[in-house]
Amino acid sequence: MANLRLPPLPTIRDIIRLYGLRAERQLSQNFLLDLKLTDKIVRQAGKLAGAHVCEVGPGPGGITRSILNQGAVSLTVVEKDRRFLPSLQMLSEAAEERLKVIHGDILKFNMEEAFPTDLKRDWQEDPPGFHIIGNLPFNVSTPLIIRWLEALSNHSGPFIFGRTRMLLTFQKEVAERLVAPVKDPQRSRLSIMAQHLCEVKHCFTIPGAAFVPKPDVDVSVVHFTPLKEPLIDLPFKLVEKVVRSVFHFRRKYCRRGVESLFPLERPDLTDEVFQKTDIDPMRRPMTLTMEEFNLICHAYNNICLRIPGIQEYNYRLH
Structure with a gap:
């Protein structure tokens, strides 16, 4: 570890001043200047000594330094905002080739080409020595985690290496949705989509003042470990459609959400879902357990297999 620690460097505050950097509010950018706090965040990823890491949106490099100081053998940072590239390049030189800086969009970044193939592990084995870490801008955090959850379900993108773990920041309200249990008012589509694929842990909350x-909200750190088997073993898009439909009418009974999956002239199909699952259609969406969502998704899938074209039905277009 000792020889992997960074040499003395300017503070993040000095880096910001030196390169004339400022956070863009319209991009939901916020900087963490306290390296003790960035160290605390990175420790939540687990043991990084000897691991490979991909960091999303490093900005001026606070979390980047903490990852390197934790002993990561290689770190690739993907930064879309070119203003941060000079400061990250300076850090790369100090890290003696352990840090690679990529200017680009994480959604277009090819993970398989960027990291060694010998990192790959069978899905049923322990997670690989590869981690995703990111202090995400609020405006991309929810769509990005949905994209990654879909990649996880397909074992693609960051998950070609196996059950890749992720450590990400979200505004506190989103983090609460991600971990919300049954009957919690925050239980939502995001809760089901994350929890049926991952063990999701809310690590701690950082005051906005840090x-x-x-920002106008506090920020939470969330850790994801992919499950060996999904709790709903069906294609991601089908599960997401069912869950989204049910929670679209979250203040109504769950029957209303299931109804929206089918044409108005086919109430018999809605009846079939509740008859097959033995679920009370007058239940509220947030009271449904994961097993009950599993039953609803399978009942819907069986109907889709029996009636061609029903899965393409979109009530908004009718």
Whole structure:
């Protein structure tokens, strides 16, 4: 570990001043200047000594330094905003080739080409020595985690290496949705989609005052470990459609959401779902357990297999 620690460097505050950097509010950017806090965040990823890491949106490099100081053998950072590239390049030189800086969009970044193939593990084995870490801008965090959850279900993208673990930040309200249990008012589509594929842990919350500029909300750190087997063993898009439909009418009975999956002239199909699952259609969406969502998804899938074209039905277009 000792020889992997970084040499003395300017503080993040000095880096920001040196390169004339500022957070863009319209991009939901916020900087963490306290390296003790970035160290605390990175420790939640688990043992990084000897591991390979991909960091999303490093900005001026606070979390980047902490990852390197934890002993990561290689770190690739993917930064879309070119303003941060000079400061990250300076850090790369100090890290003696352990840090590779990529200017680009994480959604277009080819993970398989960027990291060694010998990292790959069978899905049923322990997670690989590869981690995703990111202090995400609020405006991309939810769509990005949905994209990654879909990649996880297909064992593609970051998950070609196996059950890749992720450590990500979200605004507190989103983090609460990700971990919300049955009957919790925050239980939502995001809760089901994350929890049926991952063990999701809310690590801790960072006060907004710790960031520059101070956001209007607090920020939470969330850790994801993919499950060996999904709790709903069906294609991601089908599960997401069912769950989204049910929670679209979250203040109504769950029957209303299931109804929206079928044409108005086919109430018999809605009846069939509840008859097959033995679920009370007057239940509220947030009271449904994961097993009950599993039953609803399978009942819907069986109907889709029996009636061609029913899965393409979209009530908004009718």
